[in-house]
Amino acid sequence: MLDRLSFPQPWLSLILFVTWQFLSDGISGGSLVLGLILAWGIPQMTQGFWPDPPAFINAWRMPAYLMRVVRDIVAASFEVARLILSPRPVRPAFVCYPLELEHPLAITILASTISLTPGTVSADVSDDNKLLLIHALDAENDQEVIDTIRNRYEKPLLEMFR
Structure with missing residues (x-):
């Protein structure tokens, strides 16, 4: 009752x-x-x-993560504007990003963060939740995109959800 x-x-x-x-x-x-x-x-x-309640273990790390995302959005906005205005051709790429995250909410937050940041869009998640397909507006190589996302976004999310 x-x-x-x-x-x-x-x-x-x-x-x-x-x-x-x-x-x-x-x-x-x-x-x-x-x-x-x-x-x-x-x-x-x-x-x-709501089948799984959010499993934040270190929720106190969320404000720092949000500040990083806001800072990256502002910086990426200027970078995309500079890229559009420059005569250099862009190098778009689709990147298959291997996920370490397992919790569906954490994967959703990562995909949303990538899509919110100008110049990148998360396009698809594999059926087994192991790969995230990302479109980058300007990428020198796939590994650079993977390393940037892993260090800036996925590692802090792993710390929050593990």
Whole structure:
């Protein structure tokens, strides 16, 4: 009985509650009650879509990872602009990236990070979750792309999820 009254995804519930309070026209008793009902009800209804709870072991490393990603997005934006404006032809390449990550959420975060960074797009994940197909706008060689992604993104994610 108490299991049905609990919050199956507490972080999602907190985000939903805070978002509802921002969207409502001021904080009142009614918005607090409705926010709590939504924060409890939506995770209850979507519980079947959350088969594995996120397995963050070192979640405290996430802010540093996010700062690195933001810094890389800004730097890559300038690099892509410089590349487009230069007369040198680009060297696009598809790279098969061997994944060390195993958790589906970690693979999704890595693929999203790659796609958010200008100049690279994650195109596909193999059925066995061992390879990630990446398109790089300008790559001197495949190993350079692999080493950069492994050192800048995958190693910190491995530390967070192992």
